[in-house]
Amino acid sequence: MAIPTESFFLQPGAEGTLQMQIRQMVANGILEGRFRPGEKLPSSRKLAAHLGVSRITVTLAYTDLLADDYIAARGRSGYFVSDNAPEPPSFPARSPDRTTVDWSRAIGQRFTGLDMHTKPADWASYRYPFIYGQADPTLFDSANWRLCGLEALGRKDFDALTTDYFDSDDPQLIDFIARQTLPRRGILAKPDEILLTLGAQNALWLTAQVLLTQRRSAAIEDPCYPALRGILQQSRCHLHAIPVDRDGLPPEALPRDTDVVFTTPSHQCPTSATMPMARRHALLERAEAEDFLIVEDDYEFEMSFLKPPSPALKSLDRNGRVIYVGSFSKSLFPGLRLGYLVGPAPFIREARALRASVLRHPPGHIQRTTTYFLSRGHYDALVRRMGRAYEDRRRVMERALHDHGLTVAGSGSFGGSSFWMRAPEGVDTEVLARDLARDSVLIEPGAPFFSGPEPPGNFYRLAYSSIPAPRITEGISLLAKALASRRCG
Structure with missing residues (x-):
């Protein structure tokens, strides 16, 4: 029995090369039991035309699958699901119908609820990401x-x-x-x-x-x-x-x-x-x-x-x-x-x-x-390159902070990658951060860094490690406007 060409399709936004996606597509079909031993795969020409990719891409994917014994080649007949391919589980996956465990009592020690600093997973999609500790793909080798x-x-x-x-x-x-x-x-x-x-x-x-x-x-x-x-x-x-x-x-x-x-x-x-x-x-x-x-x-x-x-x-x-x-x-x-x-x-x-x-x-x-x-x-070359970029970004940020009259609480004497900032009294930087995010500006509220039940709420951190220098001034301008509106209010 031949596997229909229509059984294969590329997922929009999938990660990896086309070759890897095709390989995974076939392997998943076998592991899930949809493609069974002895069934014939579409020819590389037909599958390439169906997916809109080059024939060599499909051929290379098939070659990888052949090496791992997912598929087998039979002379001029083409490629088939191998008799030695991994078999899907013989029992269905299922979750418990109900739980009788009282987890509020079963958990002996709790690790949740502590003040941990988190960053948006999609931080790179923001235009002005003043957040600390993330890799800049334009600098990394x-x-x-x-x-x-x-x-x-x-x-x-x-x-x-x-x-x-x-x-x-x-x-x-x-x-x-x-x-x-x-x-x-x-x-x-x-x-x-x-x-x-x-x-x-x-x-x-x-x-x-x-x-x-x-x-x-x-x-x-x-x-x-x-x-x-x-x-x-x-x-x-x-x-x-x-x-x-x-x-x-x-x-x-x-x-x-x-x-x-x-x-x-x-x-x-x-x-x-x-x-x-x-x-x-x-x-x-x-x-x-x-x-x-x-x-x-x-x-x-x-x-x-x-x-x-x-x-x-x-x-x-x-x-x-x-x-x-x-x-x-x-x-x-x-x-x-x-x-x-x-x-x-x-x-x-x-x-x-x-x-x-x-x-x-x-x-x-x-x-x-x-x-x-x-x-x-x-590594040394990378550090030098990062240092030059950070120095340039720091200079731009210092100028923008000065021009807008924002208060720097700590800036580091030898460099680093961030400024520790203080907003006016009464400003809650947690709320400020949420509002700025709607304008594609990310800052780090300072409260999680402090101990005690009532940490000061007007500190925040601005990093320049992940934002290009040309965007810094505009991002600081948006921050300054948000702070000014709170002073006026």
Whole structure:
């Protein structure tokens, strides 16, 4: 029996190449049981004419399916569904008719309801996306990333691609971090003092799980990275939120019972404040005197296009009290989810064991692809290109903010990718953000960054990492008009 040509159609807006779509179309028909073993497929000529694609596209799709034994070729008779093709399940899929579980009682610990910062999934469709931490496709070196990914798929890297490292990491990537990445921040570390993580957030979670208990106390900056506050709340430790000033975290404000301090000294999140050297030394001295540990999240140090970044806090640590968190996700792309922890070997050993019990290790192919991208020099070239673009965008935004009289609460002394803003008293930036979105303007309300039941509602963040320079001035103009209408009202 021949399968009618009309059984095939391309979905509008489907992702992937035409060849991939045709391959998936045939494979899905087989997996769903609509195309059965022995049935004849349309010829490549007929299917190409029906779909409006080239014949070679269909031929290549059929060749892929042939290699995977979904279809079989029979001389001059054409292509047929293979007798060895995967069979559809013999039982129907179904969901329970009703549930008798009381999930309000069955759930022993809740992780929802915490203040997490979210961004619209379709942020790229907005004309003025002043949002932080998203990759700009006009800046990212996708061509060389693709080449590095293909190289990592090669035969010589078969072990790196397929091996279950269990509790270890790609030695080539660890070696690069130890010899190239960390020395740039003044840090020397041995391989057993480095652990790869699924981004900085995963590194912070591992750290909290290893260091904190319900009897221990942690101090965080206020405002701070919302996900960190959520992580520490989940650990059920005693949590102290310390208000930051123009120089970041003030060491003298730390409570005496502090066990672990979480800080972003080089680029405070979200105010962009940089902790001066005198304050860094004071924090380290207090840590030694009062026997507490420091977790340093050193994000965005690469974006130091105004002047060289300050030395990492860990580079000043002479007593092994600083645990360092780094990430490639901010400078490459957030979906990479690849970061690293650096700390004394006993701490890394425990964090490694915890990681192994949860996710074993980041995917080997991602590790090796990143290694090639770093070691071939593509990463440094990307950072330089981003720095030039960010400097240009920052200059345009500074001028627009000044011209419209908007208040900058924090702008970063060495660069970065955002401004921390303060709206007039009484302005709710959550409401402001919703109204601006209707004009295709995205801003980030500041309330989720603050601790406490009544966070200030008039702060917001404007990032320039994802918006082209020519659109910044017009977007700031729309923001200023929205704020002016609220003052008049």
